[in-house]
Amino acid sequence: MPLKTVQSPLPGIFYRKPAPDQPPFKSEGDMIAIGDTIGLIEVMKTFTAVVAEEAGKIVAFHLENEDAVMAGECLYDIET
Amino acid sequence: MAISKLFIANRGEIAVRIIRAARELGLRTVQAVSAADRDMLAARLADEVVEIGKAHATKSYLNKDAVLAAAVASGADAVHPGYGFLSENAGFAEMVERAGLVFVGPRPETIRAMGDKATARVMAMRAGVPTVPGSEGRVEDxxxxxxxxxxxxxxxxxxxxxxxxxxxxxxxxxxxxxxxxxxxxxxxxxxxxxxxxxxxxxFVHRARHVEVQVLGDGSRAVHLFERECSLQRRRQKVWEEAPATCLAADVRDALCASAVRLAESVGYRGAGTLEYLYDAATGAFFFIEMNTRIQVEHPVTEMITGVDLVKSMLRIAGGEPLALRQSDIRPRGHAIEVRINAEDPSRDFAPAPGTIAGLTVPGGMGVRFDTMLYPGYTVPPFYDSLLGKLIVWDDDRPAAIRRLIGALSELKIAGLATTQGLHQALALDTAVKAGDFHTRWLEGWLDARAFIASVA
Missing domain, CATH: 3.30.1490.20 (ATP-grasp fold, A domain)
Known part of the structure; x- marks a missing residue:
């Protein structure tokens, strides 16, 4: 099973939850489908969804909720 | 003055503005920075710099405990909150005062009362200030x-x-x-x-946004005339002017007097702005809300009155009574401010953080550029998109627009997309020239022309 690392398309703040009092969009071990929302990136107060472009199983997240992220930085690893 | 060392709990262009004012008053400055802001312009200008937390604002500029702890540890005796972040947070103002420092702004109870729209509306009605007519509570059937x-x-x-x-x-x-x-x-x-x-x-059709600047020392207040900020996109102001040329002289007098009445009735201390809806068809104005802080667009008022609002705030915070009488404040000429944001008008105003590859700032009489930029600076993606405010002043509105067109043609910001092109188009627009717009006008204008910018 090939392991792939998905990079952030944008610089900003990475959110793993839709709101502070809600559970994360996805956790380690979750199966994901194409089009699933993995997280949000806030760039200058504008929110963009990070959407899965490949299906598979999330193996690891490289960032915590509300961490700063640069474009090209690793977001999560996926087994396809 | 009773204060000698000022802690600046903000970032960007307003932090630079506050440092300049503090320096001229002989105050030492301590600049708060997040981990992502160590190289910002205000950090380079301040006497001292303190890191208060991570990039995310909730962990730095919005973290009350961290901001206060840093201010106390620095030995500062006053905190300037700027705009946004903690500037209208009554709880924070209270914490600052309890720690024995001066909060540069109104008393916490004023912030609390005027920050609540329903309470502010009641206060306005008590002071005889018109509010938007409405039903008393719900209509049942x-x-x-x-x-x-x-x-x-x-x-x-x-x-x-x-x-x-x-x-x-x-x-x-x-x-x-x-x-x-x-x-x-x-x-x-x-x-x-x-x-x-x-x-x-x-419902006010084609409503215009006018607002009145006030300064108060806790007992007496004065107004510094009004601003018009009707050119907005998604309720964000993009272009502001002073005075509001849509007002007749008697309406202006009544409007500004109503703002002073409300400010004095709440014992207002510091700089504040009362926002109104103005119905140009009937000449009626209605109070909407009060902002209990310095505003982004304050420079247009400074340009027409010659009063330094940020220095005035600091003097009042230092315990000095208001030095101005109403009769001392005489407006002269016309000022326009345009907000230069890191946004791409050709891509639906998508945010455009990046590194400043080159910068040429316009100059000449009546031209002012309040900015956080310097060549080589990387604009972080974590905060708002305001890069700078280009402000022009001239004898009257047509002359000010001509000066704006010239200044915009001199301004060169390379390395990222900005809203400069939008302002160039607006400055040449016949409706803008005629002052014929309202708060929904700009959105219609943008939709109608599917604006394509040629910038950077």
Whole structure:
């Protein structure tokens, strides 16, 4: 099973939850489908969804909720 | 002055503005920075720099405990909150005062009272300041709505009591409209918000946004005339002017006097702004809300009055009584400010953080550029998109627009997309030249021309 690392398309703040009092969009071990929302990136107060472009199983997240992220930085690893 | 060392709990261009004012008053400055802001311009200008937390604002500029702890540890005796972040947070103002430092702004109870729209509305009515006519609470059924609308006057807006952000708003121009729309709006509100409650408010067609700048020392207040900020996109101001040329002299007098009445009735201390809706068709104005802080667009007022608002705030915070009498404040000429944001107008104003590859700043008489930029600076993606404010002043509005066109042609910001091109187009627009616009005008204008910018 090939392991792939998905990079952030944008610089900003990475959110793993839709709101502070809600559970994360996805956790380690979750199966994901194409089009699933993995997280949000806030760039200058504008929110963009990070959407899965490949299906598979999330193996690891490289960032915590509300961490700063640069474009090209690793977001999560996926087994396809 | 009773203060000698100022802690700046903000970032960007306003932090630079505050440092300049503090320096001229002989104050030492301590600049708070997040981990992502160590190389910002204000950090380079301040006497001292303290890191208060991570990039995310909730962990730095919005973290009350971290900001206060850093201010106390630095030995500062006052905290300037700037705008946004903690500037209108009554709890933070209280914490600062309890720690024995001066909060550069109004008393916490003033922030609390004026920050609540319903309370502010009651305060305004008590001070004899007109507010937007509306139903007293909810309208229970069609007959109640018809009776309320008679008092309010058509057209009326039907709003969902549980709604917000403009959702579910309908406009009734006649009693027949209202009879038809009330049941629909009630059903829709119930479906959308689980609460079918409705209330009514006067609808102001082609409303203009005018606001009055005030300064108070806790007992006495003065106004520094008004600004017009009707050019907005998604409720964000993009272009501001002083004075509001749409006002007749007697309306201006009544408007500004009403702002002073309200400010004095709450014992206002510091710089504040009272926002109004203005109905150009009838000449009526209605108080909407008060901002208990310095505003982004304060420079246009400084340009026409010659009063340094940030220095005035610091003097008042230092315990000095208001040095100005109303008769000392005489407006002269016309000023315009345009906001240069890191946004790409050709891509629906997508945010555009990046590194400043080159910078040429316009100059000459009556031209001012308040900015956080310097060549080589990387604009971080974590905060708002304001890069700078280009402000021009001249004898009258047509001359100010000509000066703006010239200044915009000199301004060169390389390395990222900005809203400069939008302002170049607006400055040449005939409706803008005629001053013929309202708060929804810019959005229609943008939709109509599918604006394509040629920038950077």
């Amino acid at each position: 069609v007959p109640a709505a018809l009776t309320a609308a008679m008092d309010i006057g058509y057209p009326v807006m039907i709003k969902a009591a549980a709604g917000g952000g403009g959702r579910g708003i309908r406009v009734a121009h006649t009693a027949e409209d209202l009879e038809k729309l009330i049941p629909q709006a009630g059903a829709e509100a119930l479906a959308a918000f689980g609460d079918g409650g409705l209330y009514l408010e006067r």
